[in-house]
Amino acid sequence: MLNPDNNKRRQLLCLDYMRDQKKLTKDEYNEAVNYKLVFTNDPNFVPSKEVSKTLKQDTKINSYYVDYVIDSVIKDLKSQYGYTQSEAYRMIYYGGLKIYCALDDKIQAAAEDIYVNRTGFPEEKERTEDGSNGTKKKVQSGITIMNYEGRVVAMVGGAGKKTINRGLNRATDAVRSPGSSIKPLSVYGPGIDKNVLNYSTRLLDYGIIVNGQRWPRNFSGSMGSEDSYCILQSAVAQSLNTTSAQALKRVGLDTSFDYVTNHFHLSTLIADGDNTDKNFSSLAVGGMSRGVTTLEMCAAYCTFGNGGKYYKPYCYYKVTDFSGKNVYLETAANPEQAIGEDTATIMNRILQTVTQGGGTGYGKGVSGFTTYMKTGTTSDTKDKWCCGGTPYYCAAVWYGYDKQEEMQTGGANPAANIWSAVMNKVHDGLPEKDFEYSGTVVSRSYCRESGLLAGAGCTQTSGGWYKANRLPGVCDGSEHADAKAAAEAEKQG
Numbered sequence: 001m002l003n004p005d006n007n008k009r010r011q012l013l014c015l016d017y018m019r020d021q022k023k024l025t026k027d028e029y030n031e032a033v034n035y036k037l038v039f040t041n042d043p044n045f046v047p048s049k050e051v052s053k054t055l056k057q058d059t060k061i062n063s064y065y066v067d068y069v070i071d072s073v074i075k076d077l078k079s080q081y082g083y084t085q086s087e088a089y090r091m092i093y094y095g096g097l098k099i100y101c102a103l104d105d106k107i108q109a110a111a112e113d114i115y116v117n118r119t120g121f122p123e124e125k126e127r128t129e130d131g132s133n134g135t136k137k138k139v140q141s142g143i144t145i146m147n148y149e150g151r152v153v154a155m156v157g158g159a160g161k162k163t164i165n166r167g168l169n170r171a172t173d174a175v176r177s178p179g180s181s182i183k184p185l186s187v188y189g190p191g192i193d194k195n196v197l198n199y200s201t202r203l204l205d206y207g208i209i210v211n212g213q214r215w216p217r218n219f220s221g222s223m224g225s226e227d228s229y230c231i232l233q234s235a236v237a238q239s240l241n242t243t244s245a246q247a248l249k250r251v252g253l254d255t256s257f258d259y260v261t262n263h264f265h266l267s268t269l270i271a272d273g274d275n276t277d278k279n280f281s282s283l284a285v286g287g288m289s290r291g292v293t294t295l296e297m298c299a300a301y302c303t304f305g306n307g308g309k310y311y312k313p314y315c316y317y318k319v320t321d322f323s324g325k326n327v328y329l330e331t332a333a334n335p336e337q338a339i340g341e342d343t344a345t346i347m348n349r350i351l352q353t354v355t356q357g358g359g360t361g362y363g364k365g366v367s368g369f370t371t372y373m374k375t376g377t378t379s380d381t382k383d384k385w386c387c388g389g390t391p392y393y394c395a396a397v398w399y400g401y402d403k404q405e406e407m408q409t410g411g412a413n414p415a416a417n418i419w420s421a422v423m424n425k426v427h428d429g430l431p432e433k434d435f436e437y438s439g440t441v442v443s444r445s446y447c448r449e450s451g452l453l454a455g456a457g458c459t460q461t462s463g464g465w466y467k468a469n470r471l472p473g474v475c476d477g478s479e480h481a482d483a484k485a486a487a488e489a490e491k492q493g
């Protein structure tokens with residue numbers, strides 16, 4: 001032990017604060033004051049599992065998950081007890097607290113294995129930071145994995161070997177533009193929830209007019225055209241930008257922003273001022289002033305796998321004193337219904353098609369498990385995302401350079417590759433399981449030309465999922481290409 005007297009003084013300081021805040025009775029206070037301090041670097045120290053995970057800050061490099069736990073406990077001690085940063089810090093490192101982590105060791109190990117070894121990371125050329133100092137930089141990534149009740153089961157905040165404690169954690173701290181991965185949260189989810197969109201809504205594949213200009217382009221570079229349409233499910237699977245802008249026009253910026261910030265709890269968007277994210281660029285294609293984190297994206301995407309419930313993410317069950325008798329912090333699950341259960345089921349069904357033929361996440365699903373997913377690329381290709389889940393877990397991955405720079409990835413999405421590598425490993429050996437779907441959502445055949453329910457004269461049909469009490473009308477064939485051509489010919493003739 002480096003300085004036992006100092007440590008004792010710190011303990012007394014903390015106890016004084018706790019007594020002052022009425023968190024300790026007089027008896028508890030006296031008992032604690034007389035408690036013999038045993039430190040983790042003391043020869044007499046017998047580590048309990050919980051303590052050994054958190055208190056070795058001098059002797060070993062902790063996982064990103066433990067970094068996140070420490071940061072969370074500090075934040076919660078500050079907000080619930082009014083401690084300053086350094087007081088909360090001292091309580092954790094010198095106060096003998098027991099922290100019961102929510103970590104799943106096996107899942108964390110699976111994710112770390114991929115990240116430490118950079119397995120499946122593309123061979124990006126190492127670049128020189130600015131040419132002068134010769135520092136090489138490698139492309140980076142972060143991942144958060146949760147179950148469907150708010151428990152963060154694993155987190156990795158960087159690729160390669162971790163060398164410091166509580167440094168940059170890209171899973172929680174890197175706020176980056178989400179690109180198209182925002183669309184289910186800002187456009188399609190809210191639109192279906194508000195009944196202005198459905199599974200097969202026919203959307204114009206043509207940009208809208210913003211500041212006198214036709215905007216946006218699709219990822220392929222195409223502008224679309226004024227007589228080109230796409231069915232919503234297919235527009236999501238292909239991640240068209242034009243249709244997203246058209247759909248957002250129907251949803252409205254205020255509604256969209258309300259869902260993203262108040263229903264899905266993305267806290268890093270800017271509400272007001274010159275840099276506000278309440279605009280088409282941020283909400284239709286995810287080009288934001290600041291951006292989002294994998295932690296918050298993961299928590300938001302969980303709603304598509306659990307019937308629409310939002311759970312605040314947690315990383316510890318409780319924090320107690322050394323004896324375990326006094327509970328300082330405790331996590332309680334208080335889910336909110338972020339979107340309707342039926343909306344969640346329909347979004348889940350739509351996002352499943354992203355991993356199927358024609359989708360941007362084709363082949364990236366978890367082998368043997370139904371997978372919903374959305375990929376994301378910012379228009380400048382500085383950020384790549386992949387968010388999605390299986391019946392067991394949901395995960396969000398960001399990929400890019402720490403100092404924003406365009407990536408040469410071709411058409412590939414390395415975030416989806418990493419998502420797939422980690423999640424396949426996590427699910428290895430798990431028993432079969434499927435999603436619980438809403439009983440008020442029904443399957444119907446629809447006309448691919450009109451987006452309406454298939455009528456007698458419709459030849460191009462597919463299956464879609466709808467709210468039973470909000471079925472689209474039945475197609476009468478008037479929107480079919482041959483009918484329109486005939487009408488046009490008659491007008492001319």
Ligand SMILES: [Zn+2]
Nearest residue numbers: 447458475477
């Ligand atoms: Zn039809």
